[in-house]
Amino acid sequence: QSALTQPASVSGSPGQSITISCTGTSSDVGGYNYVSWYQQHPGKAPKLMIYDVSRRPSGVSNRFSGSKSGNTASLTISGLQAEDEADYYCSSYTSSSTWVFGGGTKLTVL
Amino acid sequence: QVQLVQSGAEVKKPGTSVKVSCQASGYTFNSYGISWVRQAPGQGLEWMGWINAYNGNTKYAQKVQGRVTMTRDTSTSTANMELRSLRSDDTAVYYCARHSGTSTWLSVDVWGQGTTVTVSS
Numbered sequence: 001q002s003a004l005t006q007p008a009s010v011s012g013s014p015g016q017s018i019t020i021s022c023t024g025t026s027s028d029v030g031g032y033n034y035v036s037w038y039q040q041h042p043g044k045a046p047k048l049m050i051y052d053v054s055r056r057p058s059g060v061s062n063r064f065s066g067s068k069s070g071n072t073a074s075l076t077i078s079g080l081q082a083e084d085e086a087d088y089y090c091s092s093y094t095s096s097s098t099w100v101f102g103g104g105t106k107l108t109v110l
Numbered sequence: 111q112v113q114l115v116q117s118g119a120e121v122k123k124p125g126t127s128v129k130v131s132c133q134a135s136g137y138t139f140n141s142y143g144i145s146w147v148r149q150a151p152g153q154g155l156e157w158m159g160w161i162n163a164y165n166g167n168t169k170y171a172q173k174v175q176g177r178v179t180m181t182r183d184t185s186t187s188t189a190n191m192e193l194r195s196l197r198s199d200d201t202a203v204y205y206c207a208r209h210s211g212t213s214t215w216l217s218v219d220v221w222g223q224g225t226t227v228t229v230s231s
Contacts, residue, residue, distance in 0.1 A: 003154070036217040038155070045205060045224055046155065051217035089155050093215045097169055099145065104154040 004029065004090055004102035011108040017078040020105045022090030023071055028100055030071035034093035037066055037075045040104075041086045049088075050075060077107070085109045112136040114206050114222035121228045127194040130225045132206030139187035140164045143209035145218055146180060146191045148202040156202075161189060164212050196229045203227075 005023040012018040022029065022037075029035055035053045038046035048057050050066035053073060063078045073092070077084055090102040117131040132144065146158040159170035161180040168180050179192045189206055204225045207218040 032215065034215045034217065040155075045221040046207075047221070048217065048219050051210075051219070057219065091155075091157070091218075097214050098171055099157040099160070101147075101155040101157060 002100070004092060004100055006088075006090060006102035006105045008103070009106045009108065011110055012077075012080045013110045014080050014082065016080050017076060018080060018107065019077075020075045020088055020090075020107070022073040022075070022092075022102045024073075024092055024100070025071055027095040028092040029068065029073050031095055032093045033068070035066070035068060035073040036091045037064075037073075038089045038091070039084075039086045040089065046089065080109050082109050112208070112220050114208060114220060116204075116206060116222040116225045119226040119228070121230065122196050124196055124198060124229055124231055126196055127192060128196060128227050129190055129192040130204050130206075130227070132189045132191075132222050134187045134189070134208070137208075139182075140184050141212065143212050143214065143216070144180075144182070144189040145207045145209060146178075147205045147207055147218075148200075149205070149224075150199070150202040153202075158191070158204075160209070160214055162212050162214075163189065169214060193227075196227075198229050201227065201229045 033053045037050040040046040053068045054066040088105045113135045140163045145160045161168045182189045206222040208220040210216045210219045
């Protein structure tokens with residue numbers, strides 16, 4: 001199972017919006033509405049930000065939103081804040097009953 | 111509160127085995143699944159496998175199949191991950207993570223603090 005494809009890095013200024021893409025295949029992202037997004041600050045464990053493509057766990061800011069079109073899922077962060085600077089990973093359930101992660105995207109808040 | 115507390119850091123020689131434990135608290139252990147995910151230094155997350163804490167059913171990633179065994183002890187609410195025939199590229203932080211139910215497709219919602227495993231001669 002190959003890793004999902006994410007851009008290595010994205011950046012934005014405070015208050016702006018950014019979108020991180022996550023491209024897979026019809027055997028993972030395209031085939032199921034089981035895509036999750038995780039935020040990871042340096043030296044910390046990942047934190048769930050979005051699950052089931054677009055659902056937000058309790059306590060996660062509504063500045064974070066998710067969507068999917070075909071084999072590509074997206075995470076959008078609006079009203080960028082300094083504390084959003086982190087690594088972001090997508091993950092998807094697959095047709096092999098396994099999970100696969102994306103390579104990760106480093107978000108820099110300028 | 112829901113918490114996963116992992117065992118401490120390990121240093122192992124190539125060819126040996128390591129066992130990492132993950133003790134759950136704050137929820138009914140056998141109503142959820144547990145995945146193990148690792149992260150090599152400076153690298154991304156890699157899913158290793160999953161165990162259903164209710165019945166012990168497992169699913170492993172092809173990359174570690176044959177070298178990994180995941181078990182659980184419901185009496186102590188503990189999940190374990192044993193990796194054998196260690197190589198230098200197994201050096202990583204290993205995380206346990208709880209799924210939001212016992213079905214494989216449910217997302218991971220809670221993570222342990224991570225256990226550093228270093229493989230070096």
